Amino acid sequence: MTGSREPATTGSHEPATTLVRAVAAELRKTATLPASRGALAVAMLGSLGITVLNAVSVRNALRSGQPEQVGYTSPVEAAFSAFPLGTVGAVILGVVxxxxEYTANSPDAGGGRQITATLTATPGRLALLTAKVAAAAVLVLATAAITIPACLALAHLIIGTPFPAATLGETAARAAGTALYWMLTGLIVLAITVLTRSGIIPLIAGIVNSSVVSVSILLTHLTSLAYYLPDLAGLRLHGDDPLDMFPGALDPLPGGLVMAAWTLGLLAVSATVFTRRDA
Known part of the structure; x- marks a missing residue:
């Protein structure tokens, strides 16, 4: 008599379980790194600080009867003008x-690199990189979920203008777009750091391009194709440009799709390199 066989289920959920554990481990590891805490502080405290400065300037201009002294009088714009610092924080986090993983330990610890121990704990390289991407995305989005509403509330409190209910939906869309922009920027820099295995070049390039002199903006003077570069493609995810400084910028939906395509493409390239080359 032929015995019945139970369907084999043991281990069928192991890949998913391994990935979940890897994501949790990377979240804990990343959140405890001093540089990561610094990145989150830049995004949160920096944005709040600039919001205060912007809002005070607007309030003083309104009280003096000289609103023309400022580029805008809206508390919403006072808050959103501070959010480039959130992008800088996302850049730092994506690099870190x-x-x-590739920073050498102290000589007392053997002088090795953390990547060796990490790959031992999580042998699947693709799973490891996926976990790192997920951890970075979660931390950036969580930071945005706290920072953006806090900045908006603070700007309204300082300027003294009640929040207009008619613009609630538009403001919420801009907040979501800003959070998406921060996350995609952090993941783009993460992918580039995988390729370089050093944070120096991605960190300098990312911070300078986000806050000082954008190479992409300079390129717009040469060709309108520069608006399809990732940082400019997603520019209007923050909302319309109140000063009309970038008339060729893509609308939020197509711009967001272009920026997302850049992100996915760079992550795919970095995953291929990461899984094939030596640690």
Whole structure:
């Protein structure tokens, strides 16, 4: 008599379980890194600080009867004008998630790199990189979920203008777009750091391009194709440009799709390189 066989289920959920554990481990590791805490502080405290400065300037201009002294009088614009610092924080976090693995330990600890121990704990390289991407995305989005509403509330409190209910939907869309922009920027820099295995070049390039002199903006003077570069493609995810400084910028939906395509493409390239080359 032929015995019945139970369907084999043991281990069928192991890949998913391994990935979940890897994501949790990377979240804990990343959140405890001093550089990561610094990145989150830049995004949160920096944005709040600039919001205060912007809002005070607007309030003083309104009280003096000279609103023309400022580029805008809206508390919403006072808050959103501060959010480039959130992008800088996302850049730093995206770099640190990867570069910390390749930084040499102290001689007392053997002088090795963390990547060796990490790959021992999580042998699947694709799973490891996926976990790092997920950890970075979660931390950036969580930071945005706290920072953006806090900045908006603070700007309204300082300027003294009640929040207009008619613009609630538009403001919520801009907040979501800003959070998406921060996240995609952090993941783009993460992918580049995988390729360089060093955080120096991605960190400098990312911070300078986000806050000082954007190479992409300079390129717009040469060709309108520069608006399809990732940082400019997603520019209007923050909302319309109140000063009309970038008339050729893509609308939020197509711009967001272009920026997302850049992100996915760079992550795919970095995953291929990461899984094939030596640690």
């Amino acid at each position: 998630v990867i570069s910390s």
